[in-house]
Amino acid sequence: MFSEEKLNKVKEIIARYPAGKQKSALIPVLHLAQEEFGGWLSAETMDYVASLLQIKPIEVYEVATFYSMFNLKPVGKYVFEVCQTGPCMLLGSDNIIDYIKKKLDIGVGETTKDGLFTLKTVECLGACGYAPMMQLGKHYREHLTPEKVDAIIEECRVKAN
Amino acid sequence: MGRKLLFDKAHIEGIRYYDVYRANGGYGSAEKALKSMTPDQVLDEVKKSGLRGRGGAGFPTGMKWSFIAKPEGVPRYLVCNADESEPGTFKDRYLMEFIPHLLIEGLLISSYTLGCNSCYIYIRGEYAWIPDILEQAIAEAKKNGWLGKNIQGTGFDLEIYVQRGAGAYICGEETALIESLEGKRGNPRIKPPFPAVKGLWDCPTVVNNVETLAAVVPILRIGGDEYSKYGLGKSTGTKLISACGNINKPGVYEIEMNISVEEFIYSDEYCGGIANGKRLKACIPGGSSVPILPANLLLKTAKGEQRMMTYESLADGGFATGTMLGSGGFIVLDEDQCIVKNTLTFARFYHHESCGQCSPCREGTGWMKRVLQNIENGKGKMSDIDLLWDIQRKIEGNTICPLGDAAAWPVAAAIRHFRDEFEWHVLHPDEATKRNYGLAHYADPLEIAAPAAV
CATH class of the missing domain: 3.40.50.11540 (NADH-ubiquinone oxidoreductase 51kDa subunit)
Known part of the structure; x- marks a missing residue:
């Protein structure tokens, strides 16, 4: 269940659209729900969002499964989403992905045993001039090198403690 | 300026x-x-x-x-x-x-x-x-x-x-x-x-x-x-170009649409030339979906005219020898880059992004990706190159939206201009998995690629 504050945010989002068009709030509210409920969308979470927007659960499922930013299974506390499309590949994103795999001892799509890190490969995030790069939470980490990856991992570990 | x-x-x-x-x-x-x-x-x-x-x-x-x-x-x-x-x-x-x-x-x-x-x-x-x-x-x-x-x-x-x-x-x-x-x-x-x-x-x-x-x-x-x-002909005004890949100064540039591609790549005001002293191999000047061009056709049109950063000049020659200004996503590849690998990343991208409504796009993008993966990994056959050509032709124009075309064009252009590189992958599978197809093989078409003044 959302807090009072988040429920107000949901109301504010719904107010952006004409009366009766509250379904338009679905993607913004799913973002909110994913942030709020552990970084992923469980069936219960999706049903809850459906009830908030007065739409059928299937309308939520079909959207949640379409968009790549919605996680449908649990993820680590920190998700490394490393871009692997052309411009990043030209500047060595494959090496960065390999380095992270070795360093964290996980494969793509996997989470470390301590539940801290998940590695995902993603397609172009629009940071081609600052490649190689990854998304970490709300922000981009650009011009990645093995040293920078080390520093980011350390930074996350410190924050988690 | x-x-x-x-x-x-x-x-x-x-x-x-x-x-x-x-x-x-x-x-x-x-x-x-x-x-x-x-x-x-x-x-x-x-x-x-x-x-x-x-x-x-x-x-x-x-x-x-x-x-x-x-x-x-x-x-x-x-x-x-x-x-x-x-x-x-x-x-x-x-x-x-x-x-x-x-x-x-x-x-x-x-x-x-x-x-x-x-x-x-x-x-x-x-x-x-x-x-x-x-x-x-x-x-x-x-x-x-x-x-x-x-x-x-x-x-x-x-x-x-x-x-x-x-x-x-x-x-x-x-x-x-x-x-x-x-x-x-x-x-x-x-x-x-x-x-x-x-x-x-x-x-x-x-x-x-x-x-x-x-x-x-x-x-x-x-x-x-x-x-x-501002600009030239029907390409009026200025255009934002986001430049990336193997150049000295990646970033977002506002250009007046009256400069040449050569100036854009080599002048210090813009990309500042190819990084690490390497040579230009190819470029995708308008975002991943527009046709890739080898250096010679990028800098000059097939008629031998200087290629300009305008809608018309970049499209000169149609898809046979030209490309498009597109969104202005300017991707530069140096001599060490592998065209097959680059094409594979785009095929994977379009497969990932296909919404799945139209079967030519939904199935075709995945098929192209798998064939390209085989070629890249040294498991390709000569007939795969023709197969790729055939698949992309059957996607183009047969979908509700232009994503199908966007997925077909990069594959078509890569084969059109770099077929020998695909063939080399098939003929030398062991080498292809170890190293990239060098620029040396392109000595002929790259003769005019050296800039007049750097």
């Missing part, structure tokens, strides 16, 4: 904020439009400017605007396409991050012209920090009477809302974007009806790219006639 119209004040400290933007002439164009011009007069200026859609298609903006239906009592909507997702393209991100008020002012003028009282900025979900910047700019504009009710006492009302997507390239296609804004999967609609007649919530809607809407501001400032004197 080339003339600038969008980024002329980008270097001013604090230009992201209202006070600084306003003190440097900001909202002057909006003031002029709302207080001294009718919507039709503004539309005339935009038509005279020759402005063409900056998202990739290059359709004349004034003409697009003139198609909007105006049934009595039905709201009209302006939607700003900030879903920037074409690999190689990151120009709108820069504009929104650093000069958000330029976009807000452009939206205000455009909404006034189209008669819209609600406007939505649909921004790709991954640009998660930018909505905060835009919402702050919107709040500042509202506080200063440029948004809300009765703007500057003119009686015109406008609200602007920011909506985040959630990771889907397809939502850059305008009807998919509208579906997504309605809270659905991003499946493109069959056209007609076009959004200008039946768009968001079945109301008349115009969808324009960020850069297009921002360009309306300088058009009003200097006038449509003056704007049309």
Whole structure:
């Protein structure tokens, strides 16, 4: 269940659209729900969002499964989403992905045993001039090198403690 | 230095904020439009400017605007396409991050012209920090009477809302974007009806790219006639180019559309030449979907004329020997890069991003990816190259939206211009998995690739 504050945010989002068009709030509210409920969308979470927007659960499922930013299974506390499309590949994103795999001892799509890190490969995030790069939470980490990856991992570990 | 119209004040400290933007002439164009011009007069200026859609298609903006239906009592909507997702393209991100008020002012003028009282900025979900910047700019504009009710006492009302997507390239296609804004999967609609007649919530809607809407501001400032004197021929004005790949100075550049491709790549004002002293092998000048060109055809057309950074010159020769300006996502490959690998990443991208509605795209993109994976991994057959050609031909033109074409073109162009590299992968599987096909093999077509002056 959302807090009072988040429920107000949901109301504010719904107010952006004409009366009766509250379904338009679905993607913004799913973002909110994913942030709020552990970084992923469980069936219960999706049903809850459906009830908030007065739409059928299937309308939520079909959207949640379409968009790549919605996680449908649990993820680590920190998700490394490393871009692997052309411009990043030209500047060595494959090496960065390999380095992270070795360093964290996980494969793509996997989470470390301590539940801290998940590695995902993603397609172009629009940071081609600052490649190689990854998304970490709300922000981009650009011009990645093995040293920078080390520093980011350390930074996350410190924050988690 | 080339003339600038969008980024002329980008270097001013604090230009992201209202006070600084306003003190440097900001909202002057909006003031002029709302207080001294009718919507039709503004539309005339935009038509005279020759402005063409900056998202990739290059359709004349004034003409697009003139198609909007105006049934009595039905709201009209302006939607700003900030879903920037074409690999190689990151120009709108820069504009929104650093000069958000330029976009807000452009939206205000455009909404006034189209008669819209609600406007939505649909921004790709991954640009998660930018909505905060835009919402702050919107709040500042509202506080200063440029948004809300009765703007500057003119009686015109406008609200602007920011909506985040959630990771889907397809939502850059305008009807998919509208579906997504309605809270659905991003499946493109069959056209007609076009959004200008039946768009968001079945109301008349115009969808324009960020850069297009921002360009309306300088058009009003200097006038449509003056704007049309920038650039060459039908490529009027300036264009934002996001340059990336193996160059010395990647980044976002505003160019006047009258410079050569060679100048753009090699001059210190722009890309600053190929990185690490290497040679230019190939370039994709307009985002991943436009045809890749080898260095010789990139710098000069098949007729031997200098290739310019304009819609027409880049397209000279059609797809046989030309390409497209597209979204301005300029991807440069140096001599060490592997065309097969590069093509594979794009095939994988389009497979990942296909919405799955049309079978030629849904199945064809995955098929191309798998065949390319085999060739790249030394498991390809000679017949695979012809198979790839055959698949891409069967996707192109056979889908509801242009994603199918966008997936087919990079594969077609790579085979058209670099077939020997594909063959080398098939014939030398052991070598192909260890190293890339060197530039030495391209000695002939690259003869003219050396720049005159570096």
